[in-house]
Amino acid sequence: MSPPSKSRKDKDDTNNPDFQLNGIGNYLFQKTVGEGNFAKVKLAKHKLTGVEVAVKVIDKTTLDEKKLGKLYREVRIMKLLNHPHIVKLYEVIETKHTVFLVMEYASGGELYDYLVVHGKMKEKEARAKFRQILSAVSYCHKKRVIHRDLKAENLLLDANLDIKIADFGFSNHFDPDGKLDTFCGSPPYAAPELFQGKRYTGPEVDVWSLGVILYVLTTGCLPFDGKNLQEMRESVCRGKYRIPFYLSDVCEKLLRKFLIRDPFKRANLDFLNDDPWINDGYAESPIARDISTTVQEDEVIIKLLETKYNISAESVQKCLRENIYDDVAAMYYLLYYD
Numbered sequence: 001m002s003p004p005s006k007s008r009k010d011k012d013d014t015n016n017p018d019f020q021l022n023g024i025g026n027y028l029f030q031k032t033v034g035e036g037n038f039a040k041v042k043l044a045k046h047k048l049t050g051v052e053v054a055v056k057v058i059d060k061t062t063l064d065e066k067k068l069g070k071l072y073r074e075v076r077i078m079k080l081l082n083h084p085h086i087v088k089l090y091e092v093i094e095t096k097h098t099v100f101l102v103m104e105y106a107s108g109g110e111l112y113d114y115l116v117v118h119g120k121m122k123e124k125e126a127r128a129k130f131r132q133i134l135s136a137v138s139y140c141h142k143k144r145v146i147h148r149d150l151k152a153e154n155l156l157l158d159a160n161l162d163i164k165i166a167d168f169g170f171s172n173h174f175d176p177d178g179k180l181d182t183f184c185g186s187p188p189y190a191a192p193e194l195f196q197g198k199r200y201t202g203p204e205v206d207v208w209s210l211g212v213i214l215y216v217l218t219t220g221c222l223p224f225d226g227k228n229l230q231e232m233r234e235s236v237c238r239g240k241y242r243i244p245f246y247l248s249d250v251c252e253k254l255l256r257k258f259l260i261r262d263p264f265k266r267a268n269l270d271f272l273n274d275d276p277w278i279n280d281g282y283a284e285s286p287i288a289r290d291i292s293t294t295v296q297e298d299e300v301i302i303k304l305l306e307t308k309y310n311i312s313a314e315s316v317q318k319c320l321r322e323n324i325y326d327d328v329a330a331m332y333y334l335l336y337y338d
């Protein structure tokens with residue numbers, strides 16, 4: 001997803017009438033925050049609560065069967081995920097031509113842009129961010145979901161500069177005993193086995209990308225680079241990267257644990273439990289992997305929805321128990337997470 005090109009006005013070259021709307025459901029569009037080739041992301045405001053959300057508007061008329069299947073898979077996966085460092089799905093609105101995914105808005109933008117502006121992070125700050133990323137990714141892996149496109153551009157920041165992982169468009173379920181073979185992701189973050197067209201189980205390709213992300217956080221550069229795909233492929237498959245003098249020994253050792261070319265030697269995220277760099281300064285709190293996955297039924301919010309918005313407690317409880325993402329569910333989530 002790239003930020004909107006300044007030159008292009010908000011007019012759309014799709015003949016999809018839904019793209020001319022200035023809002024949908026309970027949401028008023030404010031501005032475009034991103035544009036992909038099949039989707040546009042609008043900053044919007046919830047009319048009743050005033051909470052800011054991001055609405056991903058997907059033009060179904062431009063999608064073939066395969067892409068439509070991938071879209072519904074992305075939605076199914078987003079409905080599964082409920083973690084403080086993963087962008088939350090609030091509501092799904094579908095019309096004949098368009099799918100609207102109402103999601104959490106990360107007002108801090110991309111971690112990539114943050115690094116461009118502020119340069120590399122000190123190891124202390126990089127650790128805080130990296131622990132949030134690890135917590136979210138190991139939560140996904142525990143749910144047998146892999147992201148497959150982890151990169152600094154997909155790591156968003158909220159108003160407190162906390163991490164919010166976005167864009168599960170390449171994500172999939174994996175079987176620990178199975179193999180996947182789709183080449184996904186962005187070359188600088190892609191594991192060597194992907195360049196070699198080898199099948200993979202799943203988590204190990206995210207683990208490699210996390211190694212690249214750790215390198216980017218602590219050095220502000222990519223470990224593997226090349227002026228074209230061939231050079232990039234050679235650089236990744238050679239697996240050689242420079243360790244700047246300012247990097248601590250423990251950080252260097254941790255990078256070596258992630259950037260192992262052999263996927264079978266590249267352990268899964270559980271090996272991090274006692275890593276000295278990860279736990280430096282966090283001795284008593286190991287990476288939280290199974291943060292509360294079920295949304296609690298908060299009596300105060302249910303009461304408020306009843307008295308202020310005339311929404312029955314039963315209808316809210318039904319949404320939460322049956323994983324329904326409609327306008328009632330959105331009202332609850334917006335007040336619960338805000």
Ligand SMILES: CC1(C)C(=O)N([C@H]2C=Cc3c(O)cccc32)c2nc(Nc3ccccc3)ncc21
Nearest residue numbers: 001033034041054087103104105106109153166
């Ligand atoms: C719905 C969702 C998850 C999404 O799809 N995007 C898009 C849109 C732009 C973009 C990107 O530049 C990188 C990744 C994801 C995205 C979002 N962008 C934001 N905030 C934001 C704020 C300023 C700049 C960039 C992103 N919050 C939530 C989302």
